[in-house]
Amino acid sequence: MTEPARQTARELLGTGTLEPLDADVIAVKIGDRIVDLHTPISAEPSELSVIRRDSPEALEVIRHSTAHVMADAVQRLFPGTQVTIGPAIQSGFYYDFDRPDGPFTDKDLQRIEKEMRRIMNAKRPFVREVVSREAAIELFRSMGETYKVELIEGFAADAEISLYRHASPGRQEGSWFDLCSGPHVPSTADLGVVKLTSVAGAYWRGDETRPMLQRIYGTAFRTQEELDRYLEQQEEAKRRDHRKLGKELELFWFHEYAPAMPFFLPRGASVYRRLVDYIRSLYVRYGYEEVITPQIFDKRLFETSGHLQNYRENMYLPVTAETLDEIAQQEPSCSHPALENLSQKPMNCPSHCLIFGQRRRSYRELPWRIADFGRLHRYERGGSLHGLARVRSFCQDDAHIFCTPEQIHEEMRSFNELLFEVYRAFEFKDVRVKLALRPEKRLGTEAMWDAAEQALEAVLKESGTPYELLPGEGAFYGPKLEFHVTDALGRDWQLGTVQVDYALPERFGLEYVDAQGQANRPVMLHRAILGSVERFLGVYIEHCSGKFPMWLAPEQISLLTVSERQAPFAAELAQKLRDAGVRVLVDDSSDKLGAKIRNGRNLRLPYLAVIGDQEVEQQSVALRSGEGDLGSVSVADLIERLVAEGRPPVAGAPSASGAAAGARS
């Protein structure tokens, strides 16, 4: 900060070497960094690009400044409330407060919003000020802002500490200020429209051992039209919500007697089964075998695997009546060890280790890929449950690959190919890859973790896949590659995963005999493509808005009669279609045609076929799809068409997405 060349962007822009400063300029960009007009920088004017109020980057700055105005309003209305942090986020902004009087109500939000408008209407400038570390700590301490003091104390020794002030009506110029690195708009006049959306508790620094703060979420846009468009998008997201569609389309259901454990109704079970069958069909090509394993195990299994030591809080520990009686006899106040004699499995890997160890294994058997669609139970905390996306009872398209260390690379490559073939088939385009590294609670040596993490990273680098690192997020037995997609509401969910594991084979003492007759330890890869079938279905329902493609739809077509006279023809045609393997409904109710079409459309059926006297006469149907009227189609053509379109992506002739991988196996 002693560098003499430093000037603010406002000064640089004023020199005439760039575009002249006008009222629409709210910040500049240097490379990827957004810098406001208040902050001194050492840069040449040529390195700057101007951010105007209508540039996409401006929104972030506007929202951050709006968060400041909100904090100002809150402290005016609720004296004694401490401010903490308030960043701009993807869809708006939030600010966390410590309010001694407890949470904010919806009424409070309205008052705050009103106060914010008053402050914004005053149209006063933002001002940046640099202070020394000592002065900053002294300042915030004297104000009783203990969170800010804690923040400053955590900064690097050489960090520049800045305050941002803006004026609010009835106060001295610049009297409200906040510790902040910016960037901020030049003036409150540059802000747009604001809407406070919700309140929520949030732990200080996301740490549940720290105080619970009150978070207020809001969003801000340049214009009312933009805000309205955003609100409309939110409405659309709600219409696609899989929990809503699950109910409307009678796909699945929950009952409080089995919290977070879905019941799949006939229509949902139909889709579910087809999903699993599709994965099974791929396993044939990719060289997997399927096993079926028990549900409940003696606790010794999970002691061996380490689950009881590392995963206990997520496990269901079933108790039999007999066990309960024993407990009652031995220990009236109930003892834990007895309760843990049996465990519901939370993962399939331990039983697969048992199977591997069932007999002597040869190197000729490796890589050995065993798949399992067993039902798993995991106790998830109440607050994290969400429709089908996070449940306590589910099944994965799970498989474990036992192989030699040399085979890891090829197995990873082949899995990657399989996974993207599947994601392409479901038309998931924005898949994000994350590499989760060793967690605090873990098995195995550092050398094992080094090797495993490197193996995963190598495949990513080789294929040129962009990825993000997640330190500390790996499974307790190995690092993970995670494949993430976004739901209709913008939430991020992990679907597929692949994990390299040296630890479990070690704990189970697994061995294979190599070509020299020596015993060797295999490596184990844990992998899933859909991840949990439940979650996948939930995310996919939102992805396709409940309009399942032909091969997944519970019913592929509904035959709609115009009047009673066509009922025999419809019944006859339905039977022909069923004989050809088509899933068909008949609507020969006394509803009028318009109502039948409406009902069929609301069910998101791929096809509707209208049958009136004319169609009976011509042995045809008047076909329509989600897109609209497709005209008259003969019975023979209809059957052919539905059968062809109803095939899953890889069952018969390879589709565009299946062709590349079809060469393998």
Next chain:
RNA sequence: GCCACCUUAGCUCAGUCGGUAGAGCAACGGUUUCGUAAACCGUAGGUCUCCGGUUCAAGUCCGGAAGGUGGCUCCA
């Protein structure tokens, strides 16, 4: 788990100041036999999530529980 909010018919939702339960859709019965997004008439459907409290009286007010919804670092 923690913070806030929600829970009334199968679904979506009304229910005023505390005075004893309503609509639409769906279901069922009947009438209608109809040509591209909702025909008409009628019937039935309720432990107002559960437990407790206040009150002459509770869907409504208070406390607790269960289930659900949003959120719990995208770091000043």
